[in-house]
Amino acid sequence: MTLLETFRPAYEAFCDFYDINPDPSVVWTIERVYYVQNRKIFYLQDFDHLPSSQILATLSTIKYTGWFKGIQSKEKRLNGEILQKILTTCKTTPTVSTICLSGVGQIGDALELLNSPDLNITSLDLSENNLEFKETTILCNILYKLSGLQHLNLAGSKFSDRGLKMIAESLKQSCSSSLLSLTLDRCTNIKPEGWACFSDLLCHLVMLQELSLSETAIPLESIWTPLLHGCVGQIKKLNLSQTKFSANKNNSASSCSNKVNRFLVTAQDLNHIDLSGCKLPPDVLKLLISGISDNILLTEVHLNLSSCEVKFDFY
Numbered sequence: 001m002t003l004l005e006t007f008r009p010a011y012e013a014f015c016d017f018y019d020i021n022p023d024p025s026v027v028w029t030i031e032r033v034y035y036v037q038n039r040k041i042f043y044l045q046d047f048d049h050l051p052s053s054q055i056l057a058t059l060s061t062i063k064y065t066g067w068f069k070g071i072q073s074k075e076k077r078l079n080g081e082i083l084q085k086i087l088t089t090c091k092t093t094p095t096v097s098t099i100c101l102s103g104v105g106q107i108g109d110a111l112e113l114l115n116s117p118d119l120n121i122t123s124l125d126l127s128e129n130n131l132e133f134k135e136t137t138i139l140c141n142i143l144y145k146l147s148g149l150q151h152l153n154l155a156g157s158k159f160s161d162r163g164l165k166m167i168a169e170s171l172k173q174s175c176s177s178s179l180l181s182l183t184l185d186r187c188t189n190i191k192p193e194g195w196a197c198f199s200d201l202l203c204h205l206v207m208l209q210e211l212s213l214s215e216t217a218i219p220l221e222s223i224w225t226p227l228l229h230g231c232v233g234q235i236k237k238l239n240l241s242q243t244k245f246s247a248n249k250n251n252s253a254s255s256c257s258n259k260v261n262r263f264l265v266t267a268q269d270l271n272h273i274d275l276s277g278c279k280l281p282p283d284v285l286k287l288l289i290s291g292i293s294d295n296i297l298l299t300e301v302h303l304n305l306s307s308c309e310v311k312f313d314f315y
């Protein structure tokens with residue numbers, strides 16, 4: 001059965017349940033936009049002009065249409081009832097494998113609704129939310145069960161050093177052979193020393209294709225060797241913009257440069273490196289470029305060095 005056959009009767013039934021009249025604009029959007037354009041992700045912003053009861057009725061149909069593969073809400077605070085409905089729908093709908101709840105406000109205990117061994121999620125985006133210790137603990141319990149997770153975005157989340165360690169451990173235990181992309185941009189609560197556990201995680205993410213750590217305090221020299229031992233044959237995109245090498249007396253420009261070079265001459269599928277806004281020692285920059293040029297497997301690499309400061313002293 002198609003969306004044209006399943007949505008309208010389900011929607012009318014849930015409107016009756018919520019004691020509201022069906023909204024013709026909802027039916028038109030689903031049948032003339034989602035069906036005609038073959039949209040499989042339910043975008044909440046297409047309906048956020050409607051009363052909450054209409055949104056709840058529309059969300060309730062997802063389980064019964066067999067059409068939608070994901071639900072997305074971005075940059076809009078959600079009330080507790082709608083948030084719980086989204087999470088319950090994701091938990092109970094086998095076809096839903098993508099969840100994006102970016103900047104939706106205080107997730108709190110509602111996240112517990114995803115804590116199920118039967119969850120079939122391959123893409124999870126909880127970026128721009130305040131994930132305090134309680135929420136981070138719930139998230140880790142969920143991640144332990146997501147052995148098929150491929151994409152995780154926690155950019156702009158406010159978890160702590162301890163939270164990162166917990167997340168790294170859960171990913172290492174459950175998703176090391178499935179995770180394809182990991183985004184932790186703007187996780188500014190984590191101190192440089194708090195990223196130590198991340199190196200061990202990178203050694204285990206053997207299938208990782210995209211890694212984004214922009215605007216974090218991760219010491220730039222700590223990335224290259226774990227990548228070399230982990231996903232050097234798979235990594236395609238690496239975003240390290242506005243990060244920096246640590247001014248640590250135990251580092252030397254030579255050793256850091258060699259780490260960068262060893263990774264680059266070994267990478268097999270790399271096509272994008274973003275180091276914009278970084279402070280790069282001259283030796284690092286030199287071996288960065290030579291590593292790319294010496295690697296015959298890399299045929300086209302976009303290297304972003306905009307706004308870089310090529311001057312830095314190692315103490």
